[in-house]
Amino acid sequence: MHPLPYHRPTSLEAALELKASLPGARFIAGGTDVMVRLKGGAPRPSALISLRGIAELTRSEVAQSARLGAAASVADLLAIDALREGWPVLADAMNQMASPQIRSSATLGGNLCNAAPCADSAPALLVHGARVVLRGPQGERVLALEEFFAEPGVTRMGADELLMSIDVDPPEPGLQTTFLKKKRVAMDIAIASVAAGLVMNDGICTHVRFAAGSVAPVPMRLPATEAALCGHPPTDARIAEARRIAEEEVSPITDIRGGADYRRRIIGVYVERATRALAARFEGSE
Amino acid sequence: MTYMGTSPTRPDAAAKATGRAEYISDAVRPGMLHGAIRFSEHAHARILRIDTSKAERIPGVRAVITAENTPEVRLGFLRDNLALKKGKVRQFRDEIAAVAAIDPDIAAEAAAAIEVEYEPLPAVFDPIEALAEGAPLVHDVDPRGRPVTSNLMPVHFRHFSGDVEKARAASAYVAEGEWSTPLIQQTCMGTAGCIAEFDPQMNLTVWAKTQIPFLAQRDFNGALAQMGLRNKNARVIVPALGGGFGTGLDTHCYEYISILLAWKTGKPVKVQYNRDQEFAYLSPRQSATVRMAQGCDRDGRLTFRHVHVVQDNGAYGSWGATYPSVMLLPATSLYRVPNIYFDCELVYTNNTYAQAMRGYGNPELTFALESNLDQLAEEAGIDAAQLRLINCNEPNEVTPMGLKVATCGLRECLEQTAERLDWDNKRGAPDGTARGVGMASLIHVGGSGRIYRSDASGVILRFDDWGNLYLSSGGVEMGQGLHSSLQIVAADAIGVAPDRVFINQTDTSTCPWDVGTHASRGAFTACNALLMGATKLRDKVFRAAVELYPQLVEEALRKQRKRDPDAPAPSFDWRSRIDADAFDLREGQVFLSNTDDPVLRVDLGKLIRAAHFRDGGGQMFTVEAFYDPPSELPDWEQGQGNMSACYTFGTQGVEVEVDTDTGDVRILKMAAVLDVGKVINPQILRGQTIGALAQGVGYALYEEVKTERGRILNPNFTDYKIPTAVEMDFPIELEFVETDEPTGPYGAKGIGEPGLVPTAPAIANAIADAVGVRIHDLPITPEKLLAALRAKNEEAT
Numbered sequence A: 001m002h003p004l005p006y007h008r009p010t011s012l013e014a015a016l017e018l019k020a021s022l023p024g025a026r027f028i029a030g031g032t033d034v035m036v037r038l039k040g041g042a043p044r045p046s047a048l049i050s051l052r053g054i055a056e057l058t059r060s061e062v063a064q065s066a067r068l069g070a071a072a073s074v075a076d077l078l079a080i081d082a083l084r085e086g087w088p089v090l091a092d093a094m095n096q097m098a099s100p101q102i103r104s105s106a107t108l109g110g111n112l113c114n115a116a117p118c119a120d121s122a123p124a125l126l127v128h129g130a131r132v133v134l135r136g137p138q139g140e141r142v143l144a145l146e147e148f149f150a151e152p153g154v155t156r157m158g159a160d161e162l163l164m165s166i167d168v169d170p171p172e173p174g175l176q177t178t179f180l181k182k183k184r185v186a187m188d189i190a191i192a193s194v195a196a197g198l199v200m201n202d203g204i205c206t207h208v209r210f211a212a213g214s215v216a217p218v219p220m221r222l223p224a225t226e227a228a229l230c231g232h233p234p235t236d237a238r239i240a241e242a243r244r245i246a247e248e249e250v251s252p253i254t255d256i257r258g259g260a261d262y263r264r265r266i267i268g269v270y271v272e273r274a275t276r277a278l279a280a281r282f283e284g285s286e
Numbered sequence B: 001m002t003y004m005g006t007s008p009t010r011p012d013a014a015a016k017a018t019g020r021a022e023y024i025s026d027a028v029r030p031g032m033l034h035g036a037i038r039f040s041e042h043a044h045a046r047i048l049r050i051d052t053s054k055a056e057r058i059p060g061v062r063a064v065i066t067a068e069n070t071p072e073v074r075l076g077f078l079r080d081n082l083a084l085k086k087g088k089v090r091q092f093r094d095e096i097a098a099v100a101a102i103d104p105d106i107a108a109e110a111a112a113a114i115e116v117e118y119e120p121l122p123a124v125f126d127p128i129e130a131l132a133e134g135a136p137l138v139h140d141v142d143p144r145g146r147p148v149t150s151n152l153m154p155v156h157f158r159h160f161s162g163d164v165e166k167a168r169a170a171s172a173y174v175a176e177g178e179w180s181t182p183l184i185q186q187t188c189m190g191t192a193g194c195i196a197e198f199d200p201q202m203n204l205t206v207w208a209k210t211q212i213p214f215l216a217q218r219d220f221n222g223a224l225a226q227m228g229l230r231n232k233n234a235r236v237i238v239p240a241l242g243g244g245f246g247t248g249l250d251t252h253c254y255e256y257i258s259i260l261l262a263w264k265t266g267k268p269v270k271v272q273y274n275r276d277q278e279f280a281y282l283s284p285r286q287s288a289t290v291r292m293a294q295g296c297d298r299d300g301r302l303t304f305r306h307v308h309v310v311q312d313n314g315a316y317g318s319w320g321a322t323y324p325s326v327m328l329l330p331a332t333s334l335y336r337v338p339n340i341y342f343d344c345e346l347v348y349t350n351n352t353y354a355q356a357m358r359g360y361g362n363p364e365l366t367f368a369l370e371s372n373l374d375q376l377a378e379e380a381g382i383d384a385a386q387l388r389l390i391n392c393n394e395p396n397e398v399t400p401m402g403l404k405v406a407t408c409g410l411r412e413c414l415e416q417t418a419e420r421l422d423w424d425n426k427r428g429a430p431d432g433t434a435r436g437v438g439m440a441s442l443i444h445v446g447g448s449g450r451i452y453r454s455d456a457s458g459v460i461l462r463f464d465d466w467g468n469l470y471l472s473s474g475g476v477e478m479g480q481g482l483h484s485s486l487q488i489v490a491a492d493a494i495g496v497a498p499d500r501v502f503i504n505q506t507d508t509s510t511c512p513w514d515v516g517t518h519a520s521r522g523a524f525t526a527c528n529a530l531l532m533g534a535t536k537l538r539d540k541v542f543r544a545a546v547e548l549y550p551q552l553v554e555e556a557l558r559k560q561r562k563r564d565p566d567a568p569a570p571s572f573d574w575r576s577r578i579d580a581d582a583f584d585l586r587e588g589q590v591f592l593s594n595t596d597d598p599v600l601r602v603d604l605g606k607l608i609r610a611a612h613f614r615d616g617g618g619q620m621f622t623v624e625a626f627y628d629p630p631s632e633l634p635d636w637e638q639g640q641g642n643m644s645a646c647y648t649f650g651t652q653g654v655e656v657e658v659d660t661d662t663g664d665v666r667i668l669k670m671a672a673v674l675d676v677g678k679v680i681n682p683q684i685l686r687g688q689t690i691g692a693l694a695q696g697v698g699y700a701l702y703e704e705v706k707t708e709r710g711r712i713l714n715p716n717f718t719d720y721k722i723p724t725a726v727e728m729d730f731p732i733e734l735e736f737v738e739t740d741e742p743t744g745p746y747g748a749k750g751i752g753e754p755g756l757v758p759t760a761p762a763i764a765n766a767i768a769d770a771v772g773v774r775i776h777d778l779p780i781t782p783e784k785l786l787a788a789l790r791a792k793n794e795e796a797t
């Protein structure tokens, strides 16, 4: 590959200035998407601007709520005890990404900005109602993650903006979560995935969240599926109904990794499995 | 024997573990240029115009070649392929032009700048459609220019014995079906590449990633002749290989292209594929469809086997087109079957052309055969293991193909596999889970496979003045451990320590001829040659000892007396004449076999130096040996002939669990029992077998080169999935049955390929046992399995 101009600014301001002054330049964080695409013959950017030298972007704060640095590596995030304990579904999802080698380079921000339908961190973050903090010449703005994805490979981030952090609120009291990912072999991107969150009170589902990956142009919440369960006990009939709705709610395509029908089917199976598994966790406590 | 059956550190271990081994991707020559190839963008098209002018103007470009400005170089055993295509392209990866430049990026840029104008032609991608009347012809003329009327390749493999129709009519039970296997990639860790360089006399050296250095030399010499370089020679040097798996059985267009570029530029030229190119431009394993029917009588004795194979060869013929030569083995000789029909059609299509891979047709055929056998067992109401035992091959039998089976441990393999799987309790158990067990067996050539006039291996053995042994073999170390086997057998057979055995780099200018490292033959033939050479070499040493031993002992005694005047005299009169056969050589010490007196031991190096520098004419200790196994080149039209000196047998068993909601298959356990004749190096044997099992698991469950109208859709590891350590994370019980094969070196049989042969049918059979559905086309993906499960449930309701 011919060499490409490469910049490694150490401040946000410098990064944004470089981006503004270099038309056609692209940010690079871990490079695990960018470099693969470049080698695959994707259009070459005019320059690469690394975000790994900017302390504000690699730092995370995790306590009651979490602010995760966009350029923190997945491995670094997984090493934060409070994150694993407070938001286990995010840890699960990140743990199922790629391989240890890739995780030590890949970043959470890169996973979201790449805007692949299969981005594993997205469904988990959607279950927690995460927000993204963007920074541009005009300053900061905050978007719900649901609003962030526009279409495959495209976000609603402006060309002059970058992703600073991912903000997550404290989990609902009593929230139980799980992440299920269908892949061909251990190291694979998802053919279909489901992240789920459930709170039950007196046998009734009082808070329900489902999000799915690889079954629509962008990672998506499944509001109709959630509604089918919310306010009800998770009876066989309810679960069957939720499963049916989930299969309809997604809009997968057939590609080399799997057929649309199969993906729908998996979403249904995973919605059912997730619901049963999470509901079972409330059984002893009531 | 001291070293047979042990695992001394392999000679290449340290270099490979520390990154010092030199693979073709590491190789550099002074002044070397880099080649890049321009491939076709159509599956079938006439080439109307090639414009290389833009490419030629790019700074750093040293040559741009096409069929127009280079001599025609034909290749392939059918001579149906051209290094640079002329007139038309027949597959997506056809080589149209090539560039040599001062660096790989410039070369790639220039190759992309070549403009090609095509006229697309109707193409055919399905071998059955290719055989239909009026199908587009992939080759409309043969290599001699005579018109061709069909896409059938002019290659025939058949076998008919007994009366299949009569036997079928008389059978109590019959099962039949059709099975198919996909195109798969060999996925060598080291990708393909070569360097070609002419010396000032226009002799050629090629550093080639090959398994057949001597046949490659012949091929390259043929190319030199076609280029008008008469009476010139090609020398082939083999660097460290990161796996071969059959990809090195043929010479390839990229090699001839680097030769043409080197010839044009007068510089060494390297062509090196990266992973994407390896996937897109190197030939994968053939896909095949096998129709199979078998029958048995009331007692489960097989009555007949009817096999018809259609093999999609793609656009050109490679040695892989001769897969049916090995398919004949299981078709005629796995289990005892009296009446057999075997026929095959090898078809040209506009798909990527295929080549050899480990197992060479055997996994394809065995998948059908062993799947079908389970169906027959079910039909007949006989336990599937029992059915196999009833029809088991036995030692000292001659099979319908004329294979002379001397040793055969198949019965033990079957019994051991059943025991290790807890077959009697687990098979067919309605335990409420979707778990099941399955098994399948194999027969493979164990004593090389004669598909060429000579099936021989040579060896040259030489002692230097210090008693180090230098061994030159034409066999290729490609990671499988051949050099370790040679060390072990040399150490025991000659009598030197394994780390005193140095194995020379494979090079046609210094090594003796060898037909190639394929057919699981490397260790079998090279070690047999080595054993012949060992006898000669020891004989030379002992004949020198007859003359020189007394004086050397005398010297040793003198020295000993100096150190210790009271040392007792040896109990043996070393001064008397000693016959050559009284000597022995062990661990680099020459001694008399009837005494263990340490002063009577002479260092081999000393003896050699004494012989070397002897007054009145010294000598050297170099011998050669040439071993051609006792086998026959079969008559392929009749499917008759004892193609190997011996045969390897084995059985594999698998326990699986199926997730009936998702179609996921989890392997809980595998057992593999292999009749290996004799274990040479247990660690390497385990490595070879487990590696093969992993390949078998990939074949069964994951791997497939996907194509759409001849274009490869998944030329990368993102979408071409092979098993990793995670997929192989289940208990594997390996057992080696030692039948001590008389033709084998110290009793050993070839084991390079067999480990993957029966894996896919064993898994398919286990899945059928678990959930009652059978997948007929590999790989058995969750999607296919789920669809089959749902179809079955719909049928039931």
Ligand SMILES: Cc1cc2nc3c(=O)[nH]c(=O)nc-3n(C[C@H](O)[C@H](O)[C@H](O)COP(=O)(O)OP(=O)(O)OC[C@H]3O[C@@H](n4cnc5c(N)ncnc54)[C@H](O)[C@@H]3O)c2cc1C
Pocket: A026, A027, A028, A029, A030, A031, A032, A033, A034, A035, A036, A051, A070, A071, A096, A097, A098, A099, A102, A105, A106, A107, A108, A109, A110, A111, A112, A113, A114, A118, A119, A120, A121, A161, A162, A163, A164, A187, A188, A189, A190
């Ligand atoms: C072998 C392999 C396996 C993989 N497996 C998985 C998997 O299982 N699951 C999965 O989800 N992904 C997987 N991936 C994809 C990839 O690793 C992840 O998407 C990763 O999180 C990307 O992060 P990165 O830092 O490497 O992104 P980069 O490649 O650096 O960037 C990706 C994109 O985001 C932009 N970008 C990055 N950071 C910012 C920012 N802060 N602000 C604005 N733009 C930004 C870049 O410009 C680029 O467009 C795999 C990749 C490989 C190579």
